[in-house]
Amino acid sequence: MSDRATTGLTRRVAVVTGAADGLGREFAAALAAEGALVAGIDVADQSATAERIGGAFLPLTADVSDPAQVTAAMAEVADRFGGLHVVVNNAGVYPPIPFEQTTPDDLRRMLRINVEGPFYVSQAAVPYLRAAGWGRIVNIASAAVFVGPPDLVAYTTSKAAIIGLTRSLATLLGGDGITVNTIAPGLTRTATAERSTGADGGFARVRATQRIPRTGEPADLISTLLYVCDPGSGFLTGQTLNIDGGSALH
Numbered sequence: 001m002s003d004r005a006t007t008g009l010t011r012r013v014a015v016v017t018g019a020a021d022g023l024g025r026e027f028a029a030a031l032a033a034e035g036a037l038v039a040g041i042d043v044a045d046q047s048a049t050a051e052r053i054g055g056a057f058l059p060l061t062a063d064v065s066d067p068a069q070v071t072a073a074m075a076e077v078a079d080r081f082g083g084l085h086v087v088v089n090n091a092g093v094y095p096p097i098p099f100e101q102t103t104p105d106d107l108r109r110m111l112r113i114n115v116e117g118p119f120y121v122s123q124a125a126v127p128y129l130r131a132a133g134w135g136r137i138v139n140i141a142s143a144a145v146f147v148g149p150p151d152l153v154a155y156t157t158s159k160a161a162i163i164g165l166t167r168s169l170a171t172l173l174g175g176d177g178i179t180v181n182t183i184a185p186g187l188t189r190t191a192t193a194e195r196s197t198g199a200d201g202g203f204a205r206v207r208a209t210q211r212i213p214r215t216g217e218p219a220d221l222i223s224t225l226l227y228v229c230d231p232g233s234g235f236l237t238g239q240t241l242n243i244d245g246g247s248a249l250h
């Protein structure tokens with residue numbers, strides 16, 4: 001057991017959406033390394049994550065934008081692990097689509113997954129968090145909200161909503177021992193980020209805007225995730241923490 005396993009997440013139950021790949025897999029592994037029991041919710045196969053984490057990981061297939069699937073998945077987590085304490089709303093999509101060419105279907109898909117998803121997941125989770133009398137909801141937005149990249153108008157629109165969701169939920173749940181915060185990563189190296197923004201020099205362009213002149217890695221986000229989830233962070237709520245090498249100052 002690592003030293004960190006004494007920090008208070010041992011045997012807490014965590015759900016990470018979008019845990020099949022990228023940041024979600026790293027978040028799930030980091031929480032499991034703290035001693036948490038972790039369930040992943042994804043539409044994609046999560047066997048690589050399950051292999052990495054081992055027995056403390058429960059992979060569930062569900063579409064976060066489908067409330068019925070989400071409700072069933074949450075019930076299964078609570079049933080299998082005996083409750084629920086931490087929710088990381090990470091599943092999201094960010095295809096770069098020029099503003100002029102964005103169709104209603106493109107926009108609706110982005111809003112469905114990036115906004116409705118965290119809304120339904122939080123809605124399904126809250127009764128279990130309230131029953132536990134303790135909870136952490138961590139929403140993954142994007143530093144794009146503060147930078148306003150011209151090639152990500154629909155995406156930035158969707159991620160801005162996450163900050164509103166965070167603030168209202170923080171107010172709603174503050175009296176229940178539940179904190180709600182947002183992490184806003186800058187461009188971070190994942191396979192999807194490489195595919196959607198890396199090909200045309202996106203990493204170099206973003207690096208040039210940062211105070212810390214290197215590409216963000218998933219590992220750069222982990223200490224903030226654990227800080228927000230830590231039992232000692234119970235007075236931190238409704239906040240947005242920007243982890244982007246200092247490209248946006250706010």
Ligand SMILES: NC(=O)c1ccc[n+]([C@@H]2O[C@H](COP(=O)([O-])OP(=O)(O)OC[C@H]3O[C@@H](n4cnc5c(N)ncnc54)[C@H](O)[C@@H]3O)[C@@H](O)[C@H]2O)c1
Pocket residue numbers: 017018019020021022023024041042043044062063064065090091092093094113117140141142143184185186187188189190191192193
């Ligand atoms: N990587 C970056 O540069 C970066 C920067 C800022 C914010 N983010 C945000 O971080 C999150 C993860 O990004 P990533 O780079 O790891 O992407 P990723 O594509 O590697 O992972 C996203 C995961 O979400 C899953 N997913 C997609 N739609 C889903 C749905 N409807 N239901 C359930 N699961 C679904 C995918 O299958 C995938 O496993 C996203 O919300 C993204 O917007 C990423």
